[in-house]
Amino acid sequence: MVMGVDAVQGTLDELGTPLREVTFVVFDLETTGGSAAEHAITEIGAVKVRGGEVIGEFATLVDPGGPIPPFISVLTGITDAMVVAAPKFSEVLPSFLEFVAGAALVAHNAPFDMSFLKAACQVNGYPPPANPVVDTADLARRVLTRDETPNCKLATLARVFRSSTEPCHRALADAKATVDVLHGLIARVGSLGVHTLEDLRGFVRAPTPEQQRKRHLAEGVPGAPGVYVFEDDRGEALYIGKSSNLRNRVRSYFTASETRSRIREMVGIAERVRTIVCATALEAEIRELRMIGVTKPRYNRRSRFPERVVWLKLTDEAFPRLSVVREVKDDGAAYLGPFGSSRTADDARTAMHEALPLRQCTERLSARVRRPACALAEIGRCGAPCEGRESEESYAGHVRRARHAMELDADAVFSAMEARMSRLSAEQRYEEAAVDRDRLAAYVRTAARMQRLRSLTGIPQMVAASPAFDGGWDIHVIRHGRLAAAGVMPRGAHPTPYVDALVATAETVLPGPGPTPAASAEETECVLRWLDSPGVRLVQVDGTWSLPAYGAGRLIERIERAYRHQRSDRREGRPLR
Template sequence: MPVEPSQLTLDDLGTPLSDVTFCVIDLETTGGSAATCGITEIGAVKLRGGECLGTFQTLVNPGCAIPPQITVLTGITQSMVLPAPRIEAVLPSLLEFIGDAVIVGHNVRFDMSFVQAALERDERPRLRNQSLDTVALARRLVRDEVPNCKLGTLAERLRLDHRPSHRALDDALTTGDLLHLLIERAGRLGVTGLDDLITLPKMAGHAQASKLRLTENLPRSPGVYLFRNAHGDVLYVGKATNLRSRVRSYFSGDERRKVGALLRETVRIDHIVQPHPLAAAVHEVRLIHKYSPGYNRQSKDWAKYVYVKLTLGETFPRLSVVKETKEDEGLYIGPLSSRSMAQRVIEAIHTAVPLRRCAGRVGRNPSRSAPCAAAQLGVSMCPCAGGVDPEEYRRVVERTVRGLTTEPDLLLAPLVARISVLADEERFEEAADMRDRADALAGALRRQRRFDRLRNAGRLRLELPGQGGAELEEGRLVRAWGPGDVFDDEGVIIGKLFAEPATLPPLDRELADELNCVAAWLDRSAHQLSLGHCDGIFASALPQLPSFAPKGGLSQPGRDNERTNA
């Protein structure tokens, strides 16, 4: 698919590293545990754009004895720290020096554990600054050039301007030199922003890390991305609110077998910027339908979706699973994502109402042969064997239609009652099976309502404050705009918000995934949406459907639970 070339904006580039303020910090302590040991010295250097903005250095009275081995290592003696301020007195000036800078350290977790512990003891809030560890960065960028990643080794082998001495300021200055060198090396991998630099260590040792260059031109915008192989075939399609961050995350230690295989085959990554996440999600569905990529799982099998049909054109209607819809009198539920799911829905309906289960046509004069097994058990009518009053059967069908459209309790209440009886009799496996049937039916009806609500709305225009908006036509996305885009509003036009549901023709199965995607966005954003135009019915007054999913969740096939990935 051709992709329009575009120049990245400043927002797309993220925070350029040249604009980031770093605060390199190093501590000397009486031991390795922040819970039981104290700080003896603090050194910090503030850097931005390759320049030193200032330094901070002070001895600290740890309030405890300094072990001899620590004195030998650092040269800091008890007499040196005795007149020094306690950490509680140092914290205000240290926090002011750090400000909102990104905190950097060589094994930054160690240094920050002592700072955070001191803040907690002084009943101050913890620091929330972003942090960067030069040990992890060095392992990612220069590990093959040095025998180890100790600060002294790196300073010597990489010929840094400063050398560590186990004194806080010297070590902080050396770490600052190392940071500048590592930023330069990271630039060769396409790292230009702070977010890229922070996530880079997670990509350490990735077998396909050399392919990071494929992500160099990805913007930090909503859109879709396409992984392609050497022949140009689409391997995988995905969506993202931040294209650059999402695609680069595949290189950050994702150990799923499929991801490794995908990256091995990938030689090109295309992208298509979209105005906001809904447009990206819909475009993803359309591209998956178009290309059927091998590494996608969701939305790829739309051609196998099926419907549950109630054959209302017959004297004695029955339920069946069909792949195609017709312009007939039948009532269709769906499309549903699999034949097994559709069969589960039929089992639930059969449990609630005694519709016939035999598949043959019933003539005007049905034979008086033996009834089918279900009829013999008393759970269904059997007009094939004769003796069934058409008027009585019509009432059963009418009850079924109402249960599938406007009065779901007509079908769900008998299932709930049956679950209760089975549970009381301690037939728990059967009760769980009955619950699953009820959940399948309620889920299918809920899905149907989502489709019908969107289709009944006609042309619908919705906006999210500060995020743009979308225009829908019977549920399909026809236009989208991002924040700052101007929509030429012809005036607010509102159709009916509540009305009796209209009778709609069955939804084309190719559209099911897209409408599910739009419905999920509406559900997530309902509390923020403003309605700009609606020339149909945007909702109905139907009763809410219950959920039968057990605690912990009951996974349903299909795209109701939005997401997908290789």
């Protein structure tokens, strides 16, 4: 016998969990740094709320297993003495997981706190929490306007929503402030039709009204590699990007997959999208770099100021010295770089001075003019050519070794700095040794990068090809590290006519001075990455493509190993080596 079943229409609340019935656990972590892989938790605070009422709290200091960096202690007020008797996080974790069971997790900048929580679960053999997660920072960016708040920092939002607790970088206090912010935001989104937990999470993921209104800007965009430019109503470039498929990439800006707040803001301002179709993906990448460097769109963050790089110059004078400069000239001097900042260049210079007794004064010297020697001469760090103690011929030996260290062989500088770090470590001056390690890393990494760049920029012309998706070949002409031409050869075609035509129509490149004579370092590095990609074939090479046998590149692994030891020491509480 078949029993009949009466149909019952569900209520709206049955489509999701009403927010008034959701248990939220609002939590905050204090840590020794910003990376879950390298740093540890020092405090956890959590508040359990439901229906606007607090129903539980969880708070404890945590022993991070190593010293707390001084600047973290200044920020949070948590010192080594405070956590010496605190439990390890492995002892706290089971209780915390029990506290949050069945609840939705809430945090301000949730990806940060969740990364530490997931890493701790993995280390201690627990599965990562499967709880739904709400990020109040992300929610605030969707709900509040620039007129209401200048930013979405927790302290700012606590003032906007008049929280009874002031955030102070202590876990429980920050969690309590986040509770007030959460309740304020829930009240705001209620008027926008958000009544369930599912609505709340979907609201953050949904495209903004501005994104939805601007979807027509993606109409007619070709499905080819190239560069796209978002422009305002005056034709000014707001944002420049590149893609191997322009249609798919541009459309993504008007969907929920685009979550960057500044890009969503840019989309709201944009009035058109201009596209430039390119022959290959590499050409698109290079065009993007060049256009960003020229137009400097306000919503691009990278590659906007290639002219701001600096160089370490071994000057061309009677008694050369190492100088930080912003311009490479055709003056016979040796250059090391480019560096992203003057500070990094100065670190590399300090490392070189440890191995080479070059003068560090800035006056221009000559064999005829005598000046008093500085303290470096008295401690044997300079031969005092200023006083005539060292002849120009003798000093030239230091200059040759400096040029050699910059362009060919990093061993002398590496050995000198390694010996100094060992001495400092033996004297238990670990922090000073770590500073020297950073200086050595600045020198080695930049020397390795420059030698790699020079290996390509010294070649007048190279033609190379890589397999295309349709069975053809992408062909590129590279002159002195600059992309001079790009083209596509169809499947089954004979390569000679295509290569000859591409070479004949390629850009004429007149090299300038220095290690990057025809293009930015970033452009040449793009070309090098493409040359290293699987399947690339060299068609023509005018000259020799090689790296110095004793170049700095072979020392990179030793530098990275030192940093891995440093991270391990910090996690285990050992002094820096």
